[in-house]
């Protein structure tokens with residue numbers, strides 16, 4: 023803890039203090055400040071605000087959905103990805119819209135610069151560089167934070183987003199040392215203070231690969247992987263844009279990634295280091311992400327595979343540094359050196375930074391309220407990696423959520439709690455607070471039961487109006503959103519009101535577009551529902567000149583809508599093609615909503631609920647779910663237990 027002769031109380035008070043300037047902290051601070059709360063972002067180092075600790079990429083399946091939702095609520099991540107993205111791809115582009123996802127390979131310097139600029143230009147937001155060593159408590163309420171040199175900042179709420187830094191310990195082989203991530207100090211005093219407060223916690227671990235000097239890679243032995251929107255890419259005609267406010271002109275120069283692969287020699291080298299692996303010798307106790315395993319873990323678990331693909335991803339436009347995606351490792355450096363050089367194209371490769379694993383404290387998210395406020399300490403909110411998650415996107419989404427709820431509390435307003443059918447953010451929060459984590463949690467589309475309506479493409483239509491009401495969405499975004507929403511509504515209505523008949527549409531025309539002649543009258547919206555028929559197909563219809571049928575419409579034109587025109591057409595098509603399924607899903611949601619939102623009294627005595635098993639009573643007493651829906655998702659709580667609870671609630675009146 024900070025030792026100081028004379029504590030200094032900072033002369034101004036804040037509504038919200040955010041501790042930590044990673045992906046959670048920056049979104050939290052921006053959100054609170056956008057909502058008009060006087061906000062202070064306290065972080066170790068202003069130079070590392072928005073730093074990507076591991077791979078320089080944003081998005082992917084499930085994660086891209088979160089980024090779009092953060093963006094729809096006025097957040098920074100998607101815009102920074104548009105400014106920093108040096109390779110974009112739409113993943114699953116040939117599959118249904120629910121699982122399509124955007125991924126951007128980012129220049130880490132450009133990305134960080136964009137985040138810093140947004141922070142520095144945000145009204146109501148103050149930045150301060152210092153480690154936070156302690157929290158100021160009055161009774162069971164937090165009222166501020168104390169920095170390393172004893173400066174006491176007072177505030178109504180505090181959002182803690184310390185990432186991998188709390189008692190962080192880096193491992194390379196059997197060597198280990200304390201750090202927050204390579205090159206950054208750990209947060210030891212704050213970790214000790216939080217242990218004193220007895221918040222339920224544990225240890226997790228994550229890892230990163232060695233970084234390579236691109237000048238020493240022979241790319242002619244690797245396979246080139248161009249992105250979308252460039253010749254040779256999977257979708258050469260479509261360069262994705264991340265933010266609903268973004269455009270292609272924001273993207274810097276686009277470059278390729280490369281692919282090499284491990285081989286049996288690589289695997290032998292890796293196995294020869296197992297006896298000095300901190301993972302296999304028990305030096306690391308924390309559990310790592312199963313979906314993002316270290317290379318030694320992969321070789322150990324999938325012993326029958328004799329090759330793994332390794333993506334060589336450039337870290338930026340003005341650096342030779344390359345991120346080898348797929349060889350995250352904490353093996354000793356001599357093994358790292360040999361394993362890298364065993365792969366095609368890397369025979370003479372120079373390593374710029376060793377790979378490592380890091381262990382850190384996390385807090386059991388089941389001890390958080392639905393707003394991410396801790397149950398034990400009023401006004402203290404947790405977000406990001408410290409809640410047991412992994413990934414920039416998961417962190418950013420939680421940061422925005424905790425930041426906005428801290429601001430709402432400071433403004434003495436009710437918390438905002440998105441439901442599972444409204445947003446991946448709702449799924450993320452609900453999963454964390456009801457199920458907790460046994461390993462670092464990452465988002466997948468399979469976690470969302472209502473994924474047909476939780477798509478990347480409609481994140482703004484789902485959330486921007488709410489964001490506007492909360493004060494998160496500025497005038498420019500609101501104006502663009504309204505124009506898009508209105509254009510979709512108008513065009514959908516126009517298609518529904520435009521009829522073609524066998525008399526007005528020549529037989530050859532309907533055969534050309536629909537594959538067969540129409541037998542009676544149809545409106546264009548109904549024709550769009552047919553498999554394989556696109557909006558562009560319909561617009562190419564040439565009705566008989568004297569039929570007075572007007573097919574093309576200027577409302578959806580590039581002149582009026584700019585780049586937004588593609589998004590409008592995409593929405594009209596998706597609504598037409600999937601409306602049957604989406605309507606059914608909406609009905610399901612409506613039916614379940616009554617029980618989902620049924621509030622459970624905070625002081626409910628579960629020992630009085632007739633016929634509940636002892637184990638179920640214990641779990642409910644421990645987790646204190648706020649709604650019946652949350653109770654139903656706690657592991658081990660059966661539908662029968664929920665029925666008993668319902669009967670009890672009815673009896674209580």
Ligand code: FAD
Pocket residue numbers: 041042043044045046047064065066067070071073074075076077152153154155183184185186187188202203206209212228229230314350378379380405406407408411412413414417418
């Ligand atoms: P961080 O990005 O860690 O930010 C924490 C911030 O808090 C930093 O700015 C820090 O300086 C500040 N801070 C901490 N303590 C204090 C204090 N006491 N006072 C002031 N400031 C403080 N994610 C993946 O999805 N896939 C991966 O493969 C992956 N591998 C990783 C490997 C490594 C080695 C590391 C370190 C991280 C990895 N991650 C990976 C995780 C990813 O980096 C995090 O999920 C993400 O950065 C979490 O964001 P955050 O905002 O919660 O924390």
